[in-house]
Amino acid sequence: MSEYIFKLPDLGEGTVESEIAEWMVKVGDVVKEEDPICSMLTDKAAIELSSPVTGTVKSLAGELGDIVAVGAPLIVFETAGDAAVQKDQAAPVKAEPAATQAAAPATLTVAAAPEAQQSLARNEKVRTSPSIRRMAREAAVDLSQVSGSGPRGRVLKQDFEAFQSGESATQNLAAAAAPASSDGLRRAAGTTEIKVIGLRRKIAERMELANREIPQISYVEEVDITALESLRTFLNNKAGAKDEKLTPLAFIGMALARALAEFPKCNAHYNSERNVIIRHNPIHIGIATQTPDGLKVPVVRHAEARNLQDMAAEIRRVSNAARDNTAKREELSGSTITITSLGRMGGIVTTPIINLPEVAIIGINKAVDRPMVENGQVVVRKMMNLSSSFDHRFVDGYDAAETIQCLKNYLEQPATIFITG
Numbered sequence: 407m408s409e410y411i412f413k414l415p416d417l418g419e420g421t422v423e424s425e426i427a428e429w430m431v432k433v434g435d436v437v438k439e440e441d442p443i444c445s446m447l448t449d450k451a452a453i454e455l456s457s458p459v460t461g462t463v464k465s466l467a468g469e470l471g472d473i474v475a476v477g478a479p480l481i482v483f484e485t486a487g488d489a490a491v492q493k494d495q496a497a498p499v500k501a502e503p504a505a506t507q508a509a510a511p512a513t514l515t516v517a518a519a520p521e522a523q524q525s526l527a528r529n530e531k532v533r534t535s536p537s538i539r540r541m542a543r544e545a546a547v548d549l550s551q552v553s554g555s556g557p558r559g560r561v562l563k564q565d566f567e568a569f570q571s572g573e574s575a576t577q578n579l580a581a582a583a584a585p586a587s588s589d590g591l592r593r594a595a596g597t598t599e600i601k602v603i604g605l606r607r608k609i610a611e612r613m614e615l616a617n618r619e620i621p622q623i624s625y626v627e628e629v630d631i632t633a634l635e636s637l638r639t640f641l642n643n644k645a646g647a648k649d650e651k652l653t654p655l656a657f658i659g660m661a662l663a664r665a666l667a668e669f670p671k672c673n674a675h676y677n678s679e680r681n682v683i684i685r686h687n688p689i690h691i692g693i694a695t696q697t698p699d700g701l702k703v704p705v706v707r708h709a710e711a712r713n714l715q716d717m718a719a720e721i722r723r724v725s726n727a728a729r730d731n732t733a734k735r736e737e738l739s740g741s742t743i744t745i746t747s748l749g750r751m752g753g754i755v756t757t758p759i760i761n762l763p764e765v766a767i768i769g770i771n772k773a774v775d776r777p778m779v780e781n782g783q784v785v786v787r788k789m790m791n792l793s794s795s796f797d798h799r800f801v802d803g804y805d806a807a808e809t810i811q812c813l814k815n816y817l818e819q820p821a822t823i824f825i826t827g
Contacts, residue, residue, distance in 0.1 A: 410459050410483040414467075414474045417448050423475045424448045426468055427604050428535055430563050431481075435463045443481060445535055446474070447604050452731070454535065461485035471603030533698060534561035541566060605700045616759050619678070623798040624757050625806045627814055631773055632788040634820040641714075649715065654773065654790075655693070656718035658745065660823050661816035662768060663689050663709040666743065669809040671801055672766040673742050683765075683800055692741030692761060693721055695728045702728040703761060705741045714824075745770065756793045765800050768813070769793035 417424055428445040431437055437457045446453050461483035467474050474480055532549040538561060542549050552569040554561035602610060631654070638652050645652075666673040666689050674685045689710045692703040704724035709717065727733035744761040745768045752772035760767050771791040778787045792813065796806040816823050 407484050407486060409464065410461060410485045411479050412458060412481045412483065414446070414476050414478055414480045415455075416476050417446065417453050421448045421476060423473050424453070425604065425607075426470055426472050426474060427452055428470065428562065429466060430535065430538075431457075431463050431466075433463050433465060437461065437463065437483075442535070452604075455480075457481075457483070459483055459485050471601055471607065532561055533559060534566075535563075538563060538566050545570065605702075609700050612762060613759055616762050619762070620760050621798045622757075622760060622795045623801070623803055623806060624793065624795045625803070625810055626755050626791055626793045627810050628789055628791050629814045629817050630778070630787050631790050631817055634817055635773070635788050637820050650719040650722065652714065652718050653721070655721055655745070655747065655770075656714060657820060657823065658768075658770065658817065659691055659706065659709055659717050659721060660712070660714055661813055661820075662691065662743070662745065663712075664816055664823055665809060665812040667710065668812055669805065671805055672796065672809050674765050674800070675742065675763040676765055676797065676800060677763065686742040688742070690740055690742045692744035692764075693725055694744055694746035694758075694761075695725045697729045697731075699731070702733070702738060703741060703744055704728040704733055704737050705739065707740070743768070748772070754791060758793065758795050760795055760797055765797040766806075766809075767795050769795070 414424060424446040425448075426444065427447040430442045430444055437443060438460045439457055441457045442454055443457045443463075444455050446455060462485075464482040464484045467478065467480045532552070533554065534549060539549070541547075547566070547569065549561055549566075552561050552565055553559075554565050634654070634657055638654065638657065642652050670685050673689055674683050676683055688708050691706045691709045693706060695702050695704055704727060706712075706717065706720045706724060712720065724733065724737055727737060741761065741764065743764055743766050746756075746758045747770035748756070750772050752770060754771060756769045756771060758767045758769040769792065771793055773788055773790040775786050776789045777784050778789070779785075780787070792810055794806070794810055
């Protein structure tokens with residue numbers, strides 16, 4: 407027997423290190439060549455790595471959340487090959503974005519097809535790795551019935567194996583119900599520790615950095631979107647079945663592109679290493695999107711060149727790609743300004759944190775009917791607040807106010823959004 411040291415390969419685009427997102431094997435496991443062994447996180451993409459050899463796992467580089475440098479040992483295998491040669495060779499590796507791997511079709515009998523197809527559909531909604539989905543298909547296991555012990559209920563390999571053996575991997579983690587006290591009440595006890603890893607850790611680090619580095623100024627303005635909503639409803643009713651459904655966000659994206667053409671100070675990045683402001687001519691709008699993994703910011707590129715239908719379609723496309731983990735790396739970076747919204751939960755006022763290295767972020771609060779005074783009469787209008795933040799080092803309060811007032815004018819007179827020249 408001999409050792410095969412599998413080193414972390416270059417995962418592309420200048421990656422120098424990667425985070426361990428999931429181990430699919432443990433010490434003592436016997437694996438075959440091309441079996442999935444781990445999932446590594448680089449930026450916002452999970453990359454599943456396969457074993458380059460057949461052998462027994464002798465040691466692992468670390469625990470979930472640990473950082474491994476490219477070229478550093480990741481897994482040591484015990485094999486029947488020539489260890490001296492294997493250590494010096496560049497280990498072949500099958501590395502594909504975990505979220506974009508195609509699911510192999512399951513072999514189904516005619517009688518079982520409808521039920522099995524429903525099970526497959528449920529499996530795709532469960533938080534887990536592609537390798538476990540494959541094992542579930544091969545074993546005809548409904549993953550929605552498996553209790554996940556990973557972050558946010560993610561089904562890990564040990565959960566799947568425990569389910570197959572008829573046990574629950576989470577039983578040992580759950581605190582037993584406390585006995586009733588003398589007053590008849592059953593009180594919960596114990597704690598749950600959740601390690602901050604993966605995308606959640608990256609979000610935490612970026613938020614901490616932004617909050618520490620940027621002296622933010624927030625500016626809140628109310629906007630009457632009654633006319634905009636009337637136009638949006640009219641266009642949606644007039645549209646054909648194949649036309650993109652228009653959302654308020656599509657109009658806001660169009661209006662923001664027009665406003666930034668007049669006030670380019672806010673369409674910029676600050677490069678702290680070079681101490682320069684980089685103003686961008688193209689307008690790449692980041693769309694802050696809540697996903698099962700956490701907050702992601704897919705990008706609508708060249709908003710200045712898009713029409714309304716195109717804007718709506720691209721917002722929908724990149725947002726859906728972020729949610730289902732099919733977004734490419736370049737689709738999750740490169741924004742020059744960000745729009746953030748909590749939709750119907752948008753509240754009255756928010757204080758959004760700037761998405762580094764940008765200098766501005768536009769926050770959208772929910773739209774509600776409010777009584778307003780117009781020409782001395784109380785009328786009901788559809789009102790929405792814009793809660794936006796700016797890097798006060800480079801955007802003065804007056805400039806911030808001018809930018810938002812310009813955006814407000816476009817939204818309150820939506821026909822002007824489409825006037826060019």
